[in-house]
Amino acid sequence: MPSDDRESHLPAWPVQPGTPAGQPVAYRARPIPHPFFDDLDAATPRTFIVETLIAINVAVVLAMVYAGRGFIMPDARATIAWGFDVCPVTTGGQWWRLLTSAFVHFGIFHIGLNMWALYAVGKFTERLFGNWFFLLIYLFTAVFSGITSIWWEHRAVAAGASGAIFAIAGALIAYLVFQRAAFPHGAVAKRFQRLLVGRAV
Numbered sequence: 625m626p627s628d629d630r631e632s633h634l635p636a637w638p639v640q641p642g643t644p645a646g647q648p649v650a651y652r653a654r655p656i657p658h659p660f661f662d663d664l665d666a667a668t669p670r671t672f673i674v675e676t677l678i679a680i681n682v683a684v685v686l687a688m689v690y691a692g693r694g695f696i697m698p699d700a701r702a703t704i705a706w707g708f709d710v711c712p713v714t715t716g717g718q719w720w721r722l723l724t725s726a727f728v729h730f731g732i733f734h735i736g737l738n739m740w741a742l743y744a745v746g747k748f749t750e751r752l753f754g755n756w757f758f759l760l761i762y763l764f765t766a767v768f769s770g771i772t773s774i775w776w777e778h779r780a781v782a783a784g785a786s787g788a789i790f791a792i793a794g795a796l797i798a799y800l801v802f803q804r805a806a807f808p809h810g811a812v813a814k815r816f817q818r819l820l821v822g823r824a825v
Contacts, residue, residue, distance in 0.1 A: 660807055668752075668754050673750055673758050678739050681729065682735065684728055693706070696733070703781075703783070706724075708725055708783045709783060711774040723767050725773075728783045742785060742789050745792055745796060749795060758792075761795055762792060772787070
């Protein structure tokens with residue numbers, strides 16, 4: 625069963641029923657069915673887009689390291705050939721960089737934080753929106769983020785999945801706000817807490 629917030633709204637249930645009175649009893653949560661989670665399980669029983677995106681990003685970084693582009697902080701100019709978003713090059717006809725720049729990163733720390741955030745925010749969001757619509761949101765906002773980068777700073781070398789990840793977080797927040805009534809009591813507040821902690825880190 626995919627992880628969600630249902631365990632936070634469950635009553636205690638003794639692990640060993642029949643324990644003599646006066647002795648300590650271990651407790652665990654006992655699932656309570658809720659229509660929201662039943663519908664979620666039926667609509668999107670599992671995620672695979674988030675895992676696939678993470679695998680692609682990690683594979684690209686490993687390929688860059690193998691090619692000698694640096695493990696901690698690769699030189700920006702030396703990595704342009706890998707699909708980084710650079711205004712003069714992108715607007716010069718290589719528009720595909722608007723998308724490829726979302727799959728390349730500046731070293732292990734950059735990709736580590738981004739992939740952790742994508743996993744933390746993306747798993748539940750993919751289940752809410754469905755696998756393929758989630759992918760559409762991710763790719764569209766990745767391109768839009770690339771456009772924003774070259775518009776904001778013409779000389780910068782832009783890369784990373786941060787723009788798409790922030791958009792996924794925004795989509796999750798919008799869903800939590802406008803579909804609050806569909807969630808079990810207290811689930812929205814807990815999800816917001818997890819989201820804020822995840823993005824703060």
